[in-house]
Amino acid sequence: MHKVSLPLGMRDEFGMQAYKKHQLEKMLEQLLQQHDFMRIDTPLLEYQEVFADFDLKQRRAYHLVDNNEAVVLRPDLTLPIARFLATNNFDLPRKFYYVGERFKIAKSLSGKYNQMTQAGIEIVGYTSLKAELECFFLINCLSRKFLQGRVRIELGDACFADAVLDSLTKDAALKAAIKKQLYQKNIPQYQKMIAPFVTGKQGQFLQKWPRLFGDEATVLQQVSQFALPAAAQLIINKLERVAHWLKQLPEQPVSLDLSAAPPQTYYTGITFKGFSDDISDYLFSGGRYDHLLESFQKKAEPAVGMGIDLELLTKVADFDIPKPKADLLFFEPEQLSEVVQICQQHPNLTLCLERDLQSAQQTAATKHVKLFRIDKEGKISDAT
Structure with missing residues (x-):
């Protein structure tokens, strides 16, 4: 008798949930096409080398062999687009969008699927913060259209931790270890690792750092009490400026998290997540990664990207679903x-x-x- 159960972490989609997801995908595509985004589809299978700078072990990718070449089911949809841009002669700047399946083996007992549908955008070739602002504009549009304006945008910066720690030590391994405990909010271990530095100029800030998240005005007020390294203060100034712009969007709450890990290791600037207080996972995630194409070509290109968890958005989105009766x-x-x-x-x-x-x-x-x-x-x- 044939095996009828699915592989662990996979799922079938059918009925109204599948129909709702398809309708949501169509409305999302219409919005992105209205704003001059070009659709791009990349294959499910890529050479493992495409993700050489990507932590495949942490991402628990599916590894396969094709003609003695190591390939993977894509655990990420940004790097394949970088590979595409490096191997095709495209005039930049350009704005792309995608909708596709992503595969990564979820942690045991996490309750998450190994396959998920992700939508997203890549804005390539723009150095201006206006690229980030377009991401925030789109999040705000989707929030008001499908979630009654409940999505909070949380800002961070991929370089902030290094800007602080570079002023303390040149030991790369120590900096990586401190960041790991900071990002995981493992306060006891973090306190042990910063102990040699608490008597210095950054001591008070270091002790407060893991708790510097929440309402943007409150966090900025707390940070203003500390004398940060010049590079770190420049980042704070930039975040304050962007938060001010963000609050001009209708019904848009804003928060800061100065101790959050970047979504991926290749991020180089402002990072952001979009979530609702009644949902445990975030719906939107992205940021700036200006050096990503350097993995595939000599010339770097500025880029900002954003991923959208289409599975979760389908689950929580509230909109009228047309139900034609034939x-x-x-x-x-x-x-x-x-x-x-x-x-x-x-x-x-x-x-x-x-x-x-x-x-x-x-x-x-x-x-x-x-x-x-x-x-x-x-x-x-x-x-x-």
């Missing part, structure tokens, strides 16, 4: 030519496949739709 057309097999003509004239009809008229009438009554039939003259008539 009336039924009962026919005999020899009437197929008439069926074609009638369905062209009446596009709201769908074919009734019951064997006999009585069964067709029962089906129409169950579905609360009208039933029509084709008479001997090839004309349509009411058969309800």
Whole structure:
């Protein structure tokens, strides 16, 4: 007997949930196309080397072998686009969007699937912060359209931790270890690692650092009490400026997290997440990664990207789903030519496949739709 269970972490999609997801995808595509984003589709399989700068072990990717070459089911959709841009002669700047499947093996007992549908955008070739602002604009649009404006945008910066720690030590391993404990909010271990530095100029800030997250005005007020290294203060100034712009969007709450890990290791500037207080996971995630293309070509290109968890957005989005009710057309097999003509004239009809008229009438009554039939003259008539 054939095995009928699915591989661990996979799922089937059907019915209204699949239909809702498809409708949401269509509306998202319409929005992005209105704003001059070009669709790009990359294959599920990529050479493992494409993700050489990506922590495949941490991401728990699916590894395969193709003609003795190591390949993976893509655990990320940004790096394949970087690979595409490096191997195709595209004029930049350009804005892309994608919708596709991403595969990564979820941690045991996490309750998460290993396959998820992700949508996203890549804005390549723009150095201005306006690229980040377009991401925030789109999040705000989707928040108001589908979530009654409940999405909070949380800002951070991928370089902030290094800007602070570079002023304390040149030991790369120590800096990496401090960042790990900081990002994981492992306060006891973090306190042990910063102990040699708490008597210095940054001591008070270091002790407060893991708790510097929340409402942007509160966090900025707390940070203003400390004398930060010049590079770190420049980042704070930039975050304050961006937060000020963000608050001009309608119904848009803003927060800061100065102790959050960047979404990926390749981020180089402002990072952000979009979440709702009644949802444990974030719906949107992204930021700036100006050196990403250097992995594939000599010339770097400025870039900002954003991923959208389409599975989660489908689950929580609140919008009217069109549910067209098609009336039924009962026919005999020899009437197929008439069926074609009638369905062209009446596009709201769908074919009734019951064997006999009585069964067709029962089906129409169950579905609360009208039933029509084709008479001997090839004309349509009411058969309800």
